[in-house]
Amino acid sequence: MGETFGWLKGHGTENDFVLLPDPDGTVHGDLVPGFVRFLCDRHAGIGADGVLRVIEGSKQSYVEDGGAWFMDYWNSDGSIGEMCGNGIRVFARYLLEAGLIGDKPVLIGTRSGVKEVSFNDDGTLTVDMGEPAFPGPAGIVVGANGHQWPAVHVNMGNPHAVAFVDDLREPGPLVDAPDWSPLEAFPDGVNVEFVVRKGPNEVEMRVHERGSGETRSCGTGTCAVAVASARAARQEAPVTYKVGVPGGVLSITWRDDNRIEMTGPAVIHARGEFDRAWLPA
Numbered sequence: 001m002g003e004t005f006g007w008l009k010g011h012g013t014e015n016d017f018v019l020l021p022d023p024d025g026t027v028h029g030d031l032v033p034g035f036v037r038f039l040c041d042r043h044a045g046i047g048a049d050g051v052l053r054v055i056e057g058s059k060q061s062y063v064e065d066g067g068a069w070f071m072d073y074w075n076s077d078g079s080i081g082e083m084c085g086n087g088i089r090v091f092a093r094y095l096l097e098a099g100l101i102g103d104k105p106v107l108i109g110t111r112s113g114v115k116e117v118s119f120n121d122d123g124t125l126t127v128d129m130g131e132p133a134f135p136g137p138a139g140i141v142v143g144a145n146g147h148q149w150p151a152v153h154v155n156m157g158n159p160h161a162v163a164f165v166d167d168l169r170e171p172g173p174l175v176d177a178p179d180w181s182p183l184e185a186f187p188d189g190v191n192v193e194f195v196v197r198k199g200p201n202e203v204e205m206r207v208h209e210r211g212s213g214e215t216r217s218c219g220t221g222t223c224a225v226a227v228a229s230a231r232a233a234r235q236e237a238p239v240t241y242k243v244g245v246p247g248g249v250l251s252i253t254w255r256d257d258n259r260i261e262m263t264g265p266a267v268i269h270a271r272g273e274f275d276r277a278w279l280p281a
Contacts, residue, residue: 002277007039008094009046009270012086014216014247018048019094019268025059033078038280040076046274049212050075050084052091057109066109069095073110075211083112083157085219089125089266092117097268112157120263129220129260132156132227136185142192143179144208145172151180151192152228156260159190160224164232168196168206174214193221195229203229204244216247223260226252 005027008019018039022028031053040048051074057066071091073081088108095101096119105118116128133155142151142163147170149163161180165171171178171194178192189210195203205225207218226241240253250264 002275004273004275006273007046007271008268009048010090010093010266010268011247012089012217012219012266013245013250013264015086015218016048016216017050017052017084017087017090018046019090020051020053021094021098022053023056023059023100025055025061028053031072031074033074035279036074036078037076044280046272048076049209049215050081050087052084052087054091054094057107060109063109063111065114067107067114068101068109069106070109075209076213077211079211080111081158081211083110083115083220085127085129085156085221085223085262086217086264086266087219088115088117088127089219089262089264090268092119092125093266094268110157123265124263125266126261126263127219129156129223129262131258132223132254132260135159137182139182140185141181144174144192144194145170147171149194152231153185153190154224154228156220156223158220159186159188160193160221161186161190162193162195162224162228165194165196168194168204170194171206171208174206174208177210177213178208191218191221191224193218193225195225197229198244201240202242202244206246217245217250219250219262219264222250223252223262227254227260230254 053072055070060070151161151163222243237254238256253261
């Protein structure tokens with residue numbers, strides 16, 4: 001056996017992640033895209049939608065304020081992500097179960113700012129996701145499977161294009177990323193959500209995440225969808241939406257102070273050890 005490192009696997013509404021405990025930032029150094037892609041490979045690696053490296057906030061060098069802990073998040077294609085709503089709940093669940101924090105609210109740093117995560121009596125976690133932004137422009141259109149739909153740009157620390165459809169089967173298999181216009185609306189790519197209304201304050205969605213493809217859930221995406229749904233229905237805050245995803249349901253509240261709260265489950269379901277000698281050259 002050569003040098004080994006520990007890992008864990010967790011998911012939030014079946015949006016799954018490899019966690020790499022690295023409290024002082026010395027075990028993995030700066031992650032590289034090839035290593036991330038290998039870990040996320042569902043055939044040759046561990047398999048996941050992304051990687052969460054766990055670092056003490058004071059030991060990271062990515063942002064000025066890293067909170068008590070910092071979530072170094074990477075998409076499965078090896079690209080860096082600003083924020084991950086399901087991932088931050090899994091991240092906090094790991095901290096609690098590892099005994100690194102108590103059950104009081106914890107501040108976790110991300111590349112889109114510090115987020116407060118709270119633990120609820122029913123086992124769910126609630127995240128203050130911050131304020132939504134609506135950068136525009138007007139007239140955004142997304143396309144998939146030979147169809148096109150108007151979409152609205154909602155930024156939740158990362159960009160989302162939310163499109164309302166008649167049937168969630170319309171976008172097709174979403175193997176390839178949906179296209180959009182105008183191209184300059186999302187110069188760094190975009191997460192695209194397709195949404196159907198199911199009832200008062202209840203919607204269901206599918207999502208194609210930039211850097212990961214279609215996933216079973218997207219936390220920031222459910223926040224964007226809830227806000228876009230409320231605006232389309234001319235509802236004012238405070239308002240709460242139940243957002244169904246293929247992997248479960250998240251509760252999203254748009255508070256009267258314009259901040260978004262996301263509540264949902266998070267599970268750690270596997271752990272193991274990896275020998276660096278097994279890594280491909």
